[in-house]
Amino acid sequence: MSHPNAAAAPAPAGLNNAQMEAVHHLESPCLVIAGAGSGKTRVITHKIARLLQAGYAPAQIAAITFTNKAAAEMRERARALVGSRAAKPLVVCTFHALGVRILRADGERIGLKPQFSILDSDDVLGLLRDAGATTDAATARRWQWTISSWKNQGLDSAGAAQVVADDEERVAQRVMERYEERLAAYQAVDFDDLIGLPLKLLRTDAEARSRWHETLRYVLIDEVQDTNTVQFELLKQLTDHALPERRGKFTAVGDDDQSIYGWRGATRDNLRRLADEYPTLKVIALNQNYRSTSAILRAANAVIAHNPKLFEKQLFSELGEGEPVRVVESDGEEHEAERAVARIQSLRGQGGAVAGGPGGGAVALRDFAILYRANHQARIFEKALRKAQLPYRVSGGQSFFDRAEIRDLVAWMRLLVNPDDDPAFLRAVTTPKRGIGHQTLAGLGTFAGRWKVSLFEALFAESLGAALPRKAVDGLHEFGRFVNDLQHRAGQTSGAEDAKALLQGWLKDIAYEQHLYDGEDQEKLAAARWSNVMDFIDWVSRRCGGEIDTDGGLTTESERKTVLEVAQSISLIASLAERSEEQDVVTLSTLHAAKGLEWPHVMLVGVNEGLLPFKSEEDDMTPERLEEERRLMYVGITRARQTLMVSTLRRRKRGRELVAGTPSRFIAEMKLHTAATQEDPKARLKALRDAAAARVAAAGKPA
DNA sequence: CATACATGAATTTTT
């Protein structure tokens, strides 16, 4: 991963004492409480090196993360430390990728054929609409959410039947039953299944379990505080070896104060469970922060002190006092945005005047982040930045793989891997249009439903002729033959050059470029889409050529792969090799999406009651909810390296009139007044002098 | 009655 602001610990000479202890503790399960910016990736990668030294083979070590990005960064840092040869066989991947690996190898033992398809959330939504016979996307989305949270608690539809609380859930539970039937019929799994099914396998199949215990002998897991119940159970199963001396070989790394995903099933309580269920658990806290100034950390510590503690931890920094944290009050969102822009411009104008500025030179745009609670808040800042002609990037924008044209091609590839993947079939057979319409597909669907076979299987059934007109059947057969032929060739084609030729030939055969220009009235847009398609083709063929995996997916070796093999791993991959990441632009991001990243200059905006902590009408703010919001504030504060500005609205526009806004309680909790913010001119002067002294001290040190 | 446009409101997100 190449994000310039990714939390790459500014390398201290070696490891500090706590880090060293964490790295060398192999005797019993280990939990590393890694505060923000305390060098946790460093600990994990060094621990991998330590395990290799202790005699583990690389392929026996698994490092599990939550995102592809984190996995890629981890692999890269491990490679830098232990070398390519040792790093290659390491199992560094996401939870879900590990699930895929287990299911591709052993899924047959629980009735899943190895070429099963992975549905993304759009596919799931379509299936649910179908299963629940609704066209209403909002309803289907609620079902999706409900069903997913049941699955994340380890419940199937039968289990969910025991816990339904109201009528809406009762309906969702029935939809879930039909959804499960469909998944089984399509030989497809959703993202939740990628955790749930491997867990089921390991629980019920002793032989498979012991085989996996032989394969993966030591497990490192990142961000444990973000694990949900099912993921936690999977971790336990993976490390629950039959031999006592081989049991509990894991290191979990996390920070209870950065647990911000409770709303999607993550439970901070898993940290406590680790301590409860593993009496020999060694808990090590990393308290030294290598990212932020003392002024920033003091504010962070003060805020989080209002939460009950799970583990004792107090971050400190040796980077100097730094600039005081600034609180700014604005009249309305526009005003706030203008002031944020003004701050960027003034800090940039100042050049290297800020302590430790990159190379002591000008402050770059990429050094700034504007962080907010909710996505819609970005809008007004975008407007202000555009007006000031400052380039920016909004986090969590539409990903490459979400684009319609890419989803078309991915559907085709999924169909090649698993012709029984009905959602993929439907998309491919109608993209581009080939004279197979609603009527034909409805007929085929009815036929397939009656005989309980997939659409693709139904297509070649003898008796289909009785159910559909001759012309329709001919069209379907032609499509089927085309897919079969392409599938055959894709299974034999490997290497970048050949793969590219195959893919280009395929696009030509289906006249995809024409399809794009037909569907778009503006030629420029169609051309842009086609260029995306070309990027996609390049990307797939490069992987066929055996280029080293940079996406954290499954691959641990770099041999040539067939097009079909590459297609197998495609659903899991969320982003192309980051292309725009290195541009010098201001970052706009939600607090959630900012986790794990850092910037020299951070602005937290919209820090108001109602927004942060967030509160909606029908929402009773439980203490737990408030604590999670506070952790969100904590995460925001600890993203900043040199300066932090916290912005709040005195007044907000509501409709046409301005209404009073209340600064967030978290601002008071930062306890800035002692150091001086704006009230006391004398104290402020002193703070400025201190900061200047700190700058001088910092400038004397090598970077 | 249906469609077009304007207005206002808006949790958080990965795989």
Added chain:
DNA sequence: TTCATGTATG
């Protein structure tokens, strides 16, 4: 940005 709701117009 998107999504839903409401008003105005054909």
